[in-house]
Amino acid sequence: MMTSSLRETILQLFRETPNGFVSGAQISKTLGVSRTAVWKQIEALRELGYKIEAVPSRGYHLLEAPDLLSAEELRAGLDDSLIGSDIRVFEETDSTNAQAMVLGDTGAPEGLVVVADRQTAGKGRLGRRWLSPGGVNLYVSILLRPTVLPLEASQLTFLSAVAVCRTVAEVSGLQPTVKWPNDILLNGRKMAGLLNEMSSETDRVNHVVLGIGVNLNMPADQIPTQLRYPATSLAIEAGHPVSRLGFARSLLTQVDLLYRDYLENGARPVLSAWEAYCDWTGTMIEVDCQNLTIRGIMTGLDNDGALLVRTATGVERILAGDVRPVGS
């Protein structure tokens, strides 16, 4: 028996027991494993976020189940969706993007979704780390195979951004904003980040992975204060916890809708939707590029998703850089 199905059986015993108390001996007998093995599985469940009490002479008692993501429950809400045609859920992985890229290399179908409860090497842009504790947030990567030129594929970052914004609004009623190229903000603090990766030939895309990391229920004391940009979570801003499963289902549905529209109508609708979420348009910004800082009025996105900034000498088209509002 796989250890995960041992745990499934233990959880089932809790559910089926009227008073909620299950003795170690009872579990041991039902599963046909030693008392030590039972204890190890209980510890593993606790690590997964289950709050399990042990009461002398009565047994184990399940106080609280975590908001776990399972492939079955995610798929349940996505009947006709291209996105989520295959869903892989990891308790822990290095990086959902890394997993999805390798799966893409080895022929996985468009719409594959990789989800992890926690990441040991969560990736941000430019080799930066993405803080990825377990039990609280959403880390998801989506494999796409659009027939576009490689330079067009960066448009898809903005598709992920719009999908996250719509989901945040739907789930919490809050109004997020976006920061070029790949951040989602709530009240000026980062609550989600995007990392799109691509495998391509010179003139053909093999596959694209939309990586989406959302700070959902991370409490304030888990958020580092020394970050490059101040961070928050949806729960902090909304004042209440949010279901990971519900958020994930909505997000995948939004990506599905937006991607179908993108394939049919191109990138302009999604780029315009992104621009509408950006409250820095028309304001003075600074962009740190590799060797210089460009200062000017942000005017929007061009059709490739490049940032357009009107400077004293003309309109700069910026492909890579870190943006900040002037004065902050």
Next chain:
Amino acid sequence: MMTSSLRETILQLFRETPNGFVSGAQISKTLGVSRTAVWKQIEALRELGYKIEAVPSRGYHLLEAPDLLSAEELRAGLDDSLIGSDIRVFEETDSTNAQAMVLGDTGAPEGLVVVADRQTAGKGRLGRRWLSPGGVNLYVSILLRPTVLPLEASQLTFLSAVAVCRTVAEVSGLQPTVKWPNDILLNGRKMAGLLNEMSSETDRVNHVVLGIGVNLNMPADQIPTQLRYPATSLAIEAGHPVSRLGFARSLLTQVDLLYRDYLENGARPVLSAWEAYCDWTGTMIEVDCQNLTIRGIMTGLDNDGALLVRTATGVERILAGDVRPVGS
């Protein structure tokens, strides 16, 4: 004992036996395996291209060893080379590019080289197949991690092309030409093809794989006549077979020299070297792009490796397409 080292031991027995005849019983005893197992290994060696004669009552006799590629022998000529710091040789694989891309995803170092004797799913540009029989040709993929923007990485196709041209000239004295974007020709027929693949973020390259397929010793009767573009091999054009090992070593050395120059001086030197190998510059060409055919005078490459074509209405900058001389 691994089957490959069983075969190594058999080959060593052949080498160490003065009259060249080794009996099945002797091999069986030395290896500690059954006569049937010996026979299977002899068959496997034959499939690898070894010509082994079986003479009743005398034993097996090695008549001819194929021109095999081994990691040890390849590395022997590449002491200070970044390229070839790690070399993986497959008797058979799906595609050396596919292997190198996955190895790149999982952290393999810059300079990794993947070589295969034959490919079961050799890749050409745009999902086309690359004919990859065993024993005669060279299929090699090189992993690089340049710190360039994704759109600059297509410059590296031209680096591979120049490396192949220099190696052909060095090994055979023949003068190859190039066809944009990724072919090497001898006497107007294709003798090598390049397929560069890349894993990238929007504004960062994770890794690039330079895929190089060279028709070295493929005989005329093994070359299909129904190809998109007429093909040949170096041996056909040179009139004599060429050492795969020697060619591979020279090629990796040329890539190493050119890549060091690229990192130091940028792409222009390599793009200019490519232009010098292109005998269509200044002539009328047609380029089939996705939805249209462009006709004009080829003027060269821009700094990203795009093809520049002067038409009646101006200079077109072509990122993707199939080129042919007008009139052919």
